[in-house]
Amino acid sequence: MLGWVFHLAGVVLRGVAADRVPWANMFEFSLTGTALIIATFLAVSLRVRLAYLGSAVLGLTVLLLGVATVSFYVPVVPLMPALQSGWLVIHVLVALLATAFFGLAFLVSLTYLLTTRRRGRPSRLTRLRDSLPGPEDLDRLAYRLTIVGFILWTFTLIAGAIWAGRAWGRFWGWDVKEVWTFIIWVLYAGYLHATATRGWAGTRAAWLCIVGFAAVLFNFGVVNVFFTGLHSYSGL
Incomplete structure (x- = not known):
């Protein structure tokens, strides 16, 4: 919680320096996104016991912030015309x-795989595993977190299409960023469908959830940097 307070202060100060919302390029997206991962973790912790995920959440946050600071940092610059819209606030x-919800589901799925590993001689890992919730509880929690994330991602697609219609005169143009956003939606839709109707649970569901978040990271860290298109807003 203390770390999140300082993190939030950094996000607010970046917004004050830019005189706009602090998520208009990859560095700002990383800064605000990791703050929301921590905030989501703390909020969900009010209803569900998540203390066992604290170190993992902090580890993921520090890793993402480190990459963003080393590779994505850019000084404050004015918004390009295409981003000067109220949809920047809503869509992004x-x-x-x-x-943030996908990231938490990813960490819960990793924890699930840890709890289901074949047990050997007693060790620190065994003691850690014994202190975690049961596999069924972790599987159920990952599913619930993914549902929330999927609803929000669906709205992201819809809002992005509306914004594209206003900015470029078309709702969908097969831009590489649009395609990968849809691929992520399909992956998570497949996860939810397979879990709810096909009885996919446990290890297969956990791996599919992990693949979904890997696609999210690829969309952000690779597509934004190495592919050109109408969504090339990295600022790099």
Whole structure:
């Protein structure tokens, strides 16, 4: 919680320096997104016991912030015309929240795989595993977190299409960023469908959830940097 307070202060100060919302490029997206991961973790912790995920959440946050600071940092610059819209607040903020829930589901799925590993001689890992919730509880929690993230990601797609219609005169143009956003939606839709109707649970569901978040990271860290298109807003 103390770390999140300082983190939030950094997000607010970046917004004050830019005189706009602090998520208009990759560095700002990383800064705000990781703050929302921590905030989501703390909020969910009010209803569900998540203390066992604290170190993992902090580890993921520090890793993402480190990469963003080393590779994505840019000074404050004015917004390009295409971003000067109220949809920047709605579309990107909802995408950030969806990513936060997907990130938590990813960590819960990793924890599930840890709890189901074949047991050997007693060790620190065994003692850690014994202190975690049961596999069924972790599987159920990952599913619930993914549902929330999927709803938010669906709205992200819809809001992005509306914004594209206003900015470029078309709702969908097969831009590489649009395609990968849809791929992520399909992956998580497949996860939810397979879990709810096909009885996919446990290890297969956990791996599919992990693949979904890997696609989210690829969309952000690779598509934004190495592919050109109408969504090339990295600022790098």
